[in-house]
Amino acid sequence: MTSPLDVTSSSQFRSELPKSLTITERSLAGLKMFTELEELVADNNLLGNDLQLPRLPNLHTLTLNKNQLTDIEALLEHLADVTPSLKYLSLLGNEACPNQLVSPDKDEDDYQRYRYFVLHKLPQLKFLDTRKVTKMELMEARARGAFMKVVKPKSEAVPNEAGSGSRSLPYTPLPRGSRDAKNHKGVFAKCRYIYYGKHSEGNRFIRNDQL
Numbered sequence: 187m188t189s190p191l192d193v194t195s196s197s198q199f200r201s202e203l204p205k206s207l208t209i210t211e212r213s214l215a216g217l218k219m220f221t222e223l224e225e226l227v228a229d230n231n232l233l234g235n236d237l238q239l240p241r242l243p244n245l246h247t248l249t250l251n252k253n254q255l256t257d258i259e260a261l262l263e264h265l266a267d268v269t270p271s272l273k274y275l276s277l278l279g280n281e282a283c284p285n286q287l288v289s290p291d292k293d294e295d296d297y298q299r300y301r302y303f304v305l306h307k308l309p310q311l312k313f314l315d316t317r318k319v320t321k322m323e324l325m326e327a328r329a330r331g332a333f334m335k336v337v338k339p340k341s342e343a344v345p346n347e348a349g350s351g352s353r354s355l356p357y358t359p360l361p362r363g364s365r366d367a368k369n370h371k372g373v374f375a376k377c378r379y380i381y382y383g384k385h386s387e388g389n390r391f392i393r394n395d396q397l
Contacts, residue, residue, distance in 0.1 A: 205244075214239065229253070229279075235260060241268045248272060252279035258300070259335060262307035274313040275304070283315065299334040306331025 206225040207217075212232050217223070218240040225247040233253040248269065255261055261282060265272060277283040284292040284300050301314055305327035311319055327334075 217242075237261065237264070239264070239268050243269075244271055245269045246271050247274040249274075249276040250280065251276050255280040255282040258282040258303065259307075262304060266307055271310075272308060273311060275308065275311055276313075276315050278315050302327045302331045302334040306334070 203220055203222055205222055206227075207220060207223055208227040209231060214228070214233070214237070217226075221240075221242070222244055223242050224244050226242070226245060227249050229249055229251040231253055233250060233255065235255060235257045237250075237253075237255065248265070255277065258277075261277075265275070278285070279288060281288060284296040286292055289296075301317075301319075301323060304314055305311060305319060305323055309324065309327065313319060
């Protein structure tokens with residue numbers, strides 16, 4: 187006896203697959219079978235920079251809010267490759283999306299530069315996060331978007347002058363003997379300029395008999 191699955195064509199099987207999907211299992215395994223997917227919600231799933239989506243040619247809506255995405259450039263290049271029809275993208279709640287809700291040290295200018303960079307990589311987007319993409323943003327993204335990536339400056343340690351492996355102190359213009367507050371040493375030097383006080387502003391109002 188032939189089972190129903192044996193006589194079901196692949197086209198009929200694809201037509202029965204959902205076109206909208208919400209993921210709550212913190213894994214994207216199994217998405218390959220949803221080739222006709224149009225909407226994907228994968229919020230709050232602890233997804234990181236190793237995120238890999240299958241090719242979803244019909245996907246137009248993707249939300250990845252509140253995950254652990256930090257590498258915005260790698261993510262956008264991946265999405266440009268596997269989701270060519272993407273029109274709506276939301277990345278709120280990720281470090282890759284700089285805003286004051288996630289990063290208190292970021293401001294509206296950082297967020298706007300992020301939008302320009304995203305639109306440079308994905309110029310077909312109509313909505314990004316919670317805001318509609320404007321014509322002015324697209325023009326700015328085409329002109330300068332490649333240079334708008336928001337990066338966090340790396341903290342570089344000042345080389346240790348003594349060449350030892352001890353922890354280097356923050357930069358200071360003070361001489362070496364005056365840097366350590368616990369082991370302070372006085373520093374003496376000569377100065378060409380000698381101050382006599384005759385040009386002091388105070389001497390213009392105080393007489394000698396008042397000193």
